[in-house]
Amino acid sequence: MAELEGQSEQLISFDVVIDSEHHATVSIDGELDMSGIDPLAARVDEVLRHGITSLTVDVGGVRFADSSAIALWVRWASAVQEFELREPPPLLRRVIGAMGLTEKLGAAT
Amino acid sequence: MNSVESVQRPAASRGGEAAVPDDAASEPRRSLDLYWLPVATLLIGLLVTLVLVLVSQSQYTSNEKRLLNLRVRDAAALLGESVPGTTASLAAAAEQANFTNGSVARFRRLATPQVGAKPTQFLSLSLWKVGALSQGPIAVVGPQPKLITTRGNAAGVLGGAGRTPIVNVIGLLQSPDPRLGYAYANSSSGPYLVYGERALPVDRRSRLASKNQFSGLDYAIFLGDKQTAQSLLVTSVKHLPLPSPSYAQTVPYGNNALTLAMSSRVALAGSLPKNLPWIIAVLGTVLAIAAGFVTLRLSQRRRRAEDLAGRLEVTANENERLYAEQRGIAQTLQHALLPDRLPQIPGIQTSARYEAGEEGMDIGGDWYDVIDLDEGRLLLVVGDVSGHGLRAATTMAELRYAIRAYAAQSDTPAEILTKTSRLVNVSESGQLATVLCATVDMQARQLDITSAGHLPPLVLSHGDSHYADAKIGLPIGVQEDTVYASTTVTVPPEATVVAFTDGLVERRGESLDQGLDRLRAAANSHDVGLSELLGTLVSEMANGRAQDDIAIVGVRWTR
Numbered sequence: 288m289a290e291l292e293g294q295s296e297q298l299i300s301f302d303v304v305i306d307s308e309h310h311a312t313v314s315i316d317g318e319l320d321m322s323g324i325d326p327l328a329a330r331v332d333e334v335l336r337h338g339i340t341s342l343t344v345d346v347g348g349v350r351f352a353d354s355s356a357i358a359l360w361v362r363w364a365s366a367v368q369e370f371e372l373r374e375p376p377p378l379l380r381r382v383i384g385a386m387g388l389t390e391k392l393g394a395a396t
Numbered sequence: 397m398n399s400v401e402s403v404q405r406p407a408a409s410r411g412g413e414a415a416v417p418d419d420a421a422s423e424p425r426r427s428l429d430l431y432w433l434p435v436a437t438l439l440i441g442l443l444v445t446l447v448l449v450l451v452s453q454s455q456y457t458s459n460e461k462r463l464l465n466l467r468v469r470d471a472a473a474l475l476g477e478s479v480p481g482t483t484a485s486l487a488a489a490a491e492q493a494n495f496t497n498g499s500v501a502r503f504r505r506l507a508t509p510q511v512g513a514k515p516t517q518f519l520s521l522s523l524w525k526v527g528a529l530s531q532g533p534i535a536v537v538g539p540q541p542k543l544i545t546t547r548g549n550a551a552g553v554l555g556g557a558g559r560t561p562i563v564n565v566i567g568l569l570q571s572p573d574p575r576l577g578y579a580y581a582n583s584s585s586g587p588y589l590v591y592g593e594r595a596l597p598v599d600r601r602s603r604l605a606s607k608n609q610f611s612g613l614d615y616a617i618f619l620g621d622k623q624t625a626q627s628l629l630v631t632s633v634k635h636l637p638l639p640s641p642s643y644a645q646t647v648p649y650g651n652n653a654l655t656l657a658m659s660s661r662v663a664l665a666g667s668l669p670k671n672l673p674w675i676i677a678v679l680g681t682v683l684a685i686a687a688g689f690v691t692l693r694l695s696q697r698r699r700r701a702e703d704l705a706g707r708l709e710v711t712a713n714e715n716e717r718l719y720a721e722q723r724g725i726a727q728t729l730q731h732a733l734l735p736d737r738l739p740q741i742p743g744i745q746t747s748a749r750y751e752a753g754e755e756g757m758d759i760g761g762d763w764y765d766v767i768d769l770d771e772g773r774l775l776l777v778v779g780d781v782s783g784h785g786l787r788a789a790t791t792m793a794e795l796r797y798a799i800r801a802y803a804a805q806s807d808t809p810a811e812i813l814t815k816t817s818r819l820v821n822v823s824e825s826g827q828l829a830t831v832l833c834a835t836v837d838m839q840a841r842q843l844d845i846t847s848a849g850h851l852p853p854l855v856l857s858h859g860d861s862h863y864a865d866a867k868i869g870l871p872i873g874v875q876e877d878t879v880y881a882s883t884t885v886t887v888p889p890e891a892t893v894v895a896f897t898d899g900l901v902e903r904r905g906e907s908l909d910q911g912l913d914r915l916r917a918a919a920n921s922h923d924v925g926l927s928e929l930l931g932t933l934v935s936e937m938a939n940g941r942a943q944d945d946i947a948i949v950g951v952r953w954t955r
Contacts (some may be wrong), residue, residue: 293428308716318904321783328826353903353944354782358828361874381908386830387868391875 297364299323310341317347340368347374434692441684453673464643468658483563486580486590494586500535507537518592526587542568565651567619612662618655621646632796647893726759739768743838747927748949753942760945761788762897767803772838775803778895779831808883809833809846820873829872845884853895857888890951899944925950
């Protein structure tokens with residue numbers, strides 16, 4: 288079990304927890320835009336290179352996500368066999384719906 | 397009216413405005429600024445020192461004068477005390493002579509013990525008769541008086557005496573063998589006058605005993621009230637006058653007077669008061685120099701701080717200039733990648749705007765396009781590549797020209813986006829693009845809309861508006877083999893269709909639906925020309941400060 292924490296510009300914080308051999312949970316809080324997502328992207332990429340095939344992204348604490356953040360999640364969703372965007376707040380769910388990505392991101396309630 | 401407007405023009409370069417000080421002109425003044433305070437501090441310190449030195453010197457001098465004055469008074473009092481002794485000796489002899497009618501034997505008996513070489517003794521004593529002075533002394537004990545040997549007119553000199561019972565003091569100061577003569581007579585009791593002489597030191601120099609309270613003092617005693625070489629009786633110095641400062645006191649001495657002058661060889665009040673002015677001078681000078689030096693260091697430090705602040709300001713100005721420049725470059729590039737004019741067809745107005753967001757340092761990935769198809773049809777395109785910067789702009793340009801190419805092949809919006817979806821892959825580039833493609837049929841008043849994850853266009857007519865209910869497909873880049881479908885929408889006569897990117901309606905802390913509702917309300921409340929409408933929507937929705945880039949494109953049926 289490994290736990291790491293990253294911070295960027297105090298707007299975003301995240302945890303990446305490798306739960307089992309093939310599953311990891313990413314918990315994200317704060318406001319995500321392209322100015323602050325690089326550390327998050329780098330950390331998850333590292334995890335994905337080590338055999339993780341199932342990813343749960345907990346975005347219950349995300350207050351804002353721009354298209355860069357959504358593109359990042361879509362990339363993760365394409366990279367693993369199982370992907371779930373857990374507990375997206377209503378604002379976020381609406382944006383994902385408007386982009387036609389509800390199904391792709393497994394963001395249905 | 398087919399036109400493209402940009403709300404923001406690239407900012408003009410403001411190069412050369414940075415506040416760089418004119419070094420050559422201001423350097424002397426800066427040096428002056430740097431040194432005047434330390435120099436002033438030094439000068440003030442030296443001035444204060446000088447004043448303190450003068451004050452302490454004057455204090456010392458006046459104190460020494462006061463002490464010397466006291467010593468002189470004491471010494472004068474002692475001198476004065478010798479008169480009664482002398483008077484008593486002479487008076488006793490004179491009264492005895494008067495009583496014994498000038499008995500020479502009795503005079504000799506009385507006088508002999510008082511004549512000798514001791515300091516307390518007379519060199520000679522002689523008895524004279526007033527009225528017969530010119531005949532010389534009746535009797536002499538000791539050697540012949542100098543009064544007789546050196547002054548022919550002894551009678552004249554002694555004539556003054558005898559009227560009052562006061563000792564007449566006569567100076568016989570010619571060298572060698574200087575003497576003082578004392579004459580006493582009391583005319584009320586008899587005619588006899590006694591005259592005595594005392595020796596003065598040959599060179600008139602005498603030292604006081606070292607343990608005497610007057611040791612350390614130089615002195616000179618003069619007969620009379622004048623301090624002249626002729627009237628000098630005795631002194632402790634080789635050469636007159638006494639060293640300054642000296643103090644003199646005149647005391648009565650018989651019928652004459654003695655003037656005692658004194659000067660101090662040592663500090664009467666001790667060495668500290670004497671040396672105090674020097675101590676103050678040295679300490680004050682050292683302190684003044686130290687204060688000047690410290691002030692100089694502080695001035696230099698302040699100067700360095702000011703220089704640093706100045707440099708920071710220059711840097712800040714430079715940063716601001718670079719920011720404006722970069723923003724200008726980004727916007728110039730952005731506008732270069734957008735259509736510089738929109739096609740015109742009869743019956744349809746077109747207009748578009750692009751507004752860089754606050755974070756518009758980078759070029760953005762938003763774009764719009766209007767393509768003239770044929771037979772009174774246009775292709776309306778608006779899209780948004782995720783992210784910012786050259787990568788986003790490059791993808792944006794690629795998509796824009798691909799769509800133009802596919803449109804030229806008479807493809808439908810659905811076919812265009814299906815082909816376009818092969819150009820972007822989020823797994824490779826990390827990029828997504830939302831694109832709205834819609835054919836605008838002037839005659840049929842129809843829109844054929846295909847949305848790749850993009851917000852639907854707003855359709856408004858005569859103060860009423862709604863968002864076109866179009867099926868939304870995946871954004872470009874999610875899946876290579878996505879097949880898009882289109883939705884056909886018929887619009888009311890003289891309708892206006894506005895397509896836009898999410899920057900127009902997206903605000904942090906607000907839901908997407910709230911933003912869409914605000915846009916609809918804003919569109920309903922403005923019955924103005926198309927170009928003006930787009931401008932108003934942008935400024936109202938952005939509330940003066942758009943966070944993200946905004947692309948907005950509109951078409952309006954004119955009949």
